[in-house]
Amino acid sequence: MDHLRANGFRVKPVAVEDTSVERRRRGIPDELGGCHTGVVDGYALEGHVPAREIKRLLAGRPAAAGLAVPGMPQGSPGMESPTPQPYNVLLVDKKGRHSIYARY
16 A cells, blocks of 8 residues: 555555455456455556556556456565566456556
């Protein structure tokens, strides 16, 4: 959340018992799950999605469910590490299919 706030997003945390319920409701398949599920302007955000990609999503407004960074990759926002690992930001369509949106 600090990463999002530092990049101009207002963040309102909401605790839920099971994030998978919200994830599915928003159209993100379980296999793309991360540790956080969020929503911005109708788009789902799953996992540690970089603010740069969220801004790009909002500027382009694709017909999609949202963005996902599955798991908790070292080097993603909030998971800073001296040994970052490569990871992908996935664009998830409204049928749950995904494609690579950005590579890090």
